[in-house]
Amino acid sequence: MPLYEYFCPTCNNKFDKLQPMSSTGAExxxxxxxxxxxxxxxxxxxxxxxxxxDFSPMPPMGGGCCGGGCCSSH
Numbered sequence: 001m002p003l004y005e006y007f008c009p010t011c012n013n014k015f016d017k018l019q020p021m022s023s024t025g026a027e028x029x030x031x032x033x034x035x036x037x038x039x040x041x042x043x044x045x046x047x048x049x050x051x052x053x054d055f056s057p058m059p060p061m062g063g064g065c066c067g068g069g070c071c072s073s074h
Contacts, residue, residue, distance in 0.1 A: 001018050001019060001020055001021075002018070002019070002021060003016050003017070003018050004016065004017055004018075004019055004023075004026070004037055004040070005037070005038040005039075005040045006026050006028070006035040006036065006037055006038060007035060007036050007038045008028035008030065008031060008033060008035040008036075009035075009036060010028065010031050010033040011028060011030050011031040011033070013028050013029070013030045013031070013035075014038070015028070015029060015035070025037070
């Protein structure tokens with residue numbers, strides 16, 4: 001299920017809601033009035049993007065009980 005962003009024009013509350021794609025709207029959790037779906041923006045980094053000056057790739061994540069790297073005693 002996608003996470004949608006909403007804005008309530010009645011009380012100016014911004015909130016997120018996990019809903020099925022077939023959902024048509026949501027009520028504001030503060031004032032319980034109908035809210036409007038907001039335009040969401042997202043960031044994406046692909047292999048063809050050139051890294052900027054403060055780009056530091058995350059280390060590879062391992063498996064196991066500790067997520068890799070923190071417990072060498074097992």
